[in-house]
Amino acid sequence: MFRSTSLRLATLYTAVFALSVVVLGIITLFTTRQALSRQVEARIGAESAALVQEYRSEGLQGVIDAVHERDGAVGSLDFGLQGPQGEPLAGRLGATRAPIGWSMESHRDRRGDDEAIRILTVGLPDGHKLLVGDDEERIEALDGVVMRGFGLAFVGVVVLGVLGGYALSGDVHRRLAAISGTAEAIIDGDLARRVPVRGSDDDLDRLALTFNRMLDRIAALMESLKQVSNDIAHDMRTPLTRLRQRLEAGLAAPTEQGLALEGALGDLDSILDTFAALLRIAQIEGGARRAAFQPCDLAALAQTVAEAFSPSAEDNHQSLSLVVERPASVDGDAELLTQMLVNLVENALRHAGPQARIVVTAGRVGRSPMLSVTDNGPGVPEAERERLFDRFYRLERSRSTPGSGLGLALVAAVAKLHGADVSLIPAGPGLEARVTFPEPA
Amino acid sequence: MKLLIVEDDREAAGYLKRALNEAGHAVDWAAAGRDGLLLAAGETYDVIILDRMLPEVDGLAILRTIRTSGVKTPVLLLTALGGIDDRVEGLEAGADDYLVKPFAFAELQARVNALARRPPTQDLRVELVVADLKLDLLKRTVSRAGRRIELQPREFQLLEYLLRHAGRVVTRTMLLESVWDFHFDPKTNIVETHMSRLRGKVDRGHGCELIHTVRGAGYVLREPD
Numbered sequence: 001m002f003r004s005t006s007l008r009l010a011t012l013y014t015a016v017f018a019l020s021v022v023v024l025g026i027i028t029l030f031t032t033r034q035a036l037s038r039q040v041e042a043r044i045g046a047e048s049a050a051l052v053q054e055y056r057s058e059g060l061q062g063v064i065d066a067v068h069e070r071d072g073a074v075g076s077l078d079f080g081l082q083g084p085q086g087e088p089l090a091g092r093l094g095a096t097r098a099p100i101g102w103s104m105e106s107h108r109d110r111r112g113d114d115e116a117i118r119i120l121t122v123g124l125p126d127g128h129k130l131l132v133g134d135d136e137e138r139i140e141a142l143d144g145v146v147m148r149g150f151g152l153a154f155v156g157v158v159v160l161g162v163l164g165g166y167a168l169s170g171d172v173h174r175r176l177a178a179i180s181g182t183a184e185a186i187i188d189g190d191l192a193r194r195v196p197v198r199g200s201d202d203d204l205d206r207l208a209l210t211f212n213r214m215l216d217r218i219a220a221l222m223e224s225l226k227q228v229s230n231d232i233a234h235d236m237r238t239p240l241t242r243l244r245q246r247l248e249a250g251l252a253a254p255t256e257q258g259l260a261l262e263g264a265l266g267d268l269d270s271i272l273d274t275f276a277a278l279l280r281i282a283q284i285e286g287g288a289r290r291a292a293f294q295p296c297d298l299a300a301l302a303q304t305v306a307e308a309f310s311p312s313a314e315d316n317h318q319s320l321s322l323v324v325e326r327p328a329s330v331d332g333d334a335e336l337l338t339q340m341l342v343n344l345v346e347n348a349l350r351h352a353g354p355q356a357r358i359v360v361t362a363g364r365v366g367r368s369p370m371l372s373v374t375d376n377g378p379g380v381p382e383a384e385r386e387r388l389f390d391r392f393y394r395l396e397r398s399r400s401t402p403g404s405g406l407g408l409a410l411v412a413a414v415a416k417l418h419g420a421d422v423s424l425i426p427a428g429p430g431l432e433a434r435v436t437f438p439e440p441a
Numbered sequence: 442m443k444l445l446i447v448e449d450d451r452e453a454a455g456y457l458k459r460a461l462n463e464a465g466h467a468v469d470w471a472a473a474g475r476d477g478l479l480l481a482a483g484e485t486y487d488v489i490i491l492d493r494m495l496p497e498v499d500g501l502a503i504l505r506t507i508r509t510s511g512v513k514t515p516v517l518l519l520t521a522l523g524g525i526d527d528r529v530e531g532l533e534a535g536a537d538d539y540l541v542k543p544f545a546f547a548e549l550q551a552r553v554n555a556l557a558r559r560p561p562t563q564d565l566r567v568e569l570v571v572a573d574l575k576l577d578l579l580k581r582t583v584s585r586a587g588r589r590i591e592l593q594p595r596e597f598q599l600l601e602y603l604l605r606h607a608g609r610v611v612t613r614t615m616l617l618e619s620v621w622d623f624h625f626d627p628k629t630n631i632v633e634t635h636m637s638r639l640r641g642k643v644d645r646g647h648g649c650e651l652i653h654t655v656r657g658a659g660y661v662l663r664e665p666d
Contacts, residue, residue: 272543273626280625283524292526307595308621311634335525339625346629407628 006172010165017157025150029143036142037118040134041102044120047077048132055124063130067091077134078107078117084127093119093131105133175204179211191219224285228278235405236271243267277406284413289333296334298371299324302362305341313349318356320345325363328370330437332418337371340414343407344373344433352377352430369437376430385424411435442487442557443467447477447503448519449495457490460546461553474498481507486514487557490549493520493531501534508535515556517549528624547612547658554609569604572664574643574651576604585643595620596639603652603662612659636660 047070055063067079067090080093088094098105098121107117119133178196185193194215195208243264250260283289306322313320330337341360348358352375361372380388389412415422415435425432444466448454451472458468469484471477474495481489481503489507493500504516518536520527531539538552569576573586576597583590583600592600598620603611613632617623621631636652644650649665 276541276626279524289525304621307593308623308627308631308635309629311638312629312631315634333525335622335624338623342623342625342627346627349629 004169004173007165007169010161010168014158014161014165017161018154021150021154021157025146025154028150029146032142032146033139036139040118040139041120044077044118044132044134047079048120048122048130051079051130051132052122052124055130060124060126060128063124063128064090077132080131080133082129082131086129089128091131093117093133096131096133098131100129107133107135172204175208179208182211182215186215191215191222228282232275232278236274239267239271239274243271274406277410281406281410281413284336284410284417287417289336289417293331293333295329296332296337297327297329298337298362298369299327301334301338302341302360302371305338305345306360309342309345309349313358316349317354318349318352318358320349320358320360323359323361323363325361328362328364328437330369330418330420330440332437333414336414336417340411340435341371341373343411344371344435347407347433348373348375348377348431351375356430365434365436367439369440370434371437372432372434374427374430374432376427379426379429379431380424382426388424389422442553443485444469444553445477445480445484445486445489446470447474447481447489447495447500448492449473450492457546457549461550464550466553474500474503478503478506481512481514482510488553489514489516490553491516491518491536493518493522493527501531504531504534504536517552517556519544525624545657547610547655548614551610551612551615551659555606555611555615569601569607571604571607571651571662572649574604576601583643585647590642592639592642595635596642599635599639600643600662603660606662608661608663610655610658610661615659 051063051066054066058065064081067081070076071079071091078092080091080096081089082094083089086097093107096105096107096117096119098119100121100123103119103121105117105119106114108114116136117133118136119131122130122132124130182193182195194212197208197212198205246260246264246267250257250264253260302324303322306320310320345358345360348356352358356375356377359374361370361374363370389408411433412422418437420435420437422433422435425434442465444461446454446457446461446468448457448470449472454470454472458470461468469480469486471480474497477489477491477495478498480486491500491504495503500518500520504518507514507516515537516535517538517540518531519540519542520531521542528539537556540549540552567578569578574583575585576583578601581597583592583597599616602616602619614626616632616636617626640650640652644652651665652660652662655661
């Protein structure tokens with residue numbers, strides 16, 4: 001239990017508070033005692049002065065009368081008058097020997113108990129001594145009150161501290177245990193587990209939220225990894241089966257072995273292409289390339305691509321032209337951006353049909369740099385547009401044309417790496433694939 | 442040529458060695474990085490073919506050591522890693538070219554031939570000449586048998602590359618990389634279409650062709666026999 005951080009903290013705080021209660025108690029005791037002493041001395045001094053005054057105006061007998069009168073009153077001070085030889089003349093303090101000035105004497109009280117008494121002894125002009133005193137009982141009673149009060153406070157602090165510490169550390173302990181329990185469950189394979197969130201928005205709650213967001217991200221990555229493995233299993237088996245059949249056919253018919261091997265090599269190359277494309281997409285999605293971003297001139301990039309592909313387009317009886325609306329530059333990876341544009345152009349060349357006109361545009365939408373490839377081919381049904389960016393997704397009518405179904409997945413991955421948005425927009429007739437980059441800062 | 446293969450996979454190395462021997466090269470083979478390092482430093486080779494992933498010592502570490510010790514032999518790095526960063530890393534470590542496994546043997550052969558040390562004066566020439574074909578690097582003009590040929594900028598680059606590697610096979614991938622700077626494989630036959638246009642301009646109407654297609658490998662520009 002003492003390995004719990006919160007309990008250790010609670011114990012420490014309790015000790016600090018208890019100690020401060022003790023220190024505060026001592027200070028209070030000391031100062032109240034001093035204040036009370038001063039008060040008592042002032043009262044004694046005043047009475048003594050009054051009696052001296054009585055002596056001056058009424059003589060010795062006046063003082064004796066006054067002492068008798070006052071000594072009997074309830075709650076009053078104690079008085080005493082002594083002759084020049086110390087003989088008691090009046091008052092309860094008459095027999096008490098005390099030097100001139102302030103002193104502390106022991107005195108037997110009315111009940112017969114010894115009590116400490118504070119006495120001011122004043123010498124009268126004719127040798128008599130006047131004693132005025134007050135017992136310390138009141139001060140002692142106050143000491144008791146203060147000490148009891150602070151004692152109770154001390155006990156309260158310790159009890160509350162210990163109980164609170166237990167309660168608090170129990171709560172923190174339970175919440176931390178929930179987090180580590182979730183981690184343990186995930187280690188054991190239950191990837192759907194999340195840390196419970198209270199909604200109190202305290203630091204532990206925020207930790208839980210961050211933890212859950214991290215888990216969501218990991219789950220998404222796992223999901224995409226699973227998707228890739230499924231895709232590979234599903235879409236690589238078909239060409240691999242074809243390859244196998246070809247090799248078997250070659251073995252069975254020795255005269256056509258050369259042909260079979262050549263076909264097999266072609267199959268193998270296309271499988272390797274698919275594999276390379278998958279790895280590349282995974283690499284791009286990993287995001288590590290972002291570190292090497294540099295300013296890229298979109299117009300120059302579009303020109304290179306348009307130039308490279310226009311002879312091929314012409315050979316297909318298609319036309320490929322370049323439009324540079326406004327020069328724009330983005331921070332990015334030139335190689336990946338080129339490949340992205342190449343994939344879009346190749347998609348258009350392959351799917352827009354003969355006689356198609358294809359336009360590569362580099363420019364801006366508002367302040368956002370933009371690259372687009374527009375064709376006047378048959379377009380894509382709305383329901384299928386988004387799915388085209390999934391790995392291996394192909395339109396039914398394209399199943400027979402060559403292609404891995406990874407071209408647009410790579411486009412989507414490159415766009416995402418650059419924080420750009422890809423959309424397929426109907427161009428009536430045809431399709432515009434547009435990549436819009438974030439506005440320059 | 443005298444070649445060194447540093448490759449830990451016995452079967453792959455054996456196959457490469459046999460094929461390169463058949464192509465007329467003398468081939469040494471080191472299976473371990475350290476042996477490769479010793480051979481590379483001690484002998485004189487025309488080209489070193491270095492596998493990037495070796496047990497014990499990393500191929501890149503060997504490459505850096507070779508370069509630090511002043512060996513300038515061209516190095517072709519073979520790798521199973523196809524990432525963009527891997528290529529850059531390999532070239533920065535001192536490789537002259539980079540080939541991703543698996544590859545066609547023709548591709549390897551063409552690249553080895555392209556890497557073999559050329560006469561030192563070659564790159565300082567201002568004019569590239571094969572038979573009656575002349576390419577002026579300063580004026581950026583091309584003529585054949587005295588007649589001027591108008592080329593698009595990309596076609597000019599293509600012809601320049603062929604002329605610089607005259608007599609040696611260049612592959613489609615080599616052209617994509619050096620002429621277009623495309624380090625990926627487009628599905629469209631852009632090399633073929635550009636090449637056919639270039640050949641139309643350079644060879645059409647002339648008695649003998651200079652640019653030839655090498656089936657299953659690529660192209661070669663060479664003196665007529």
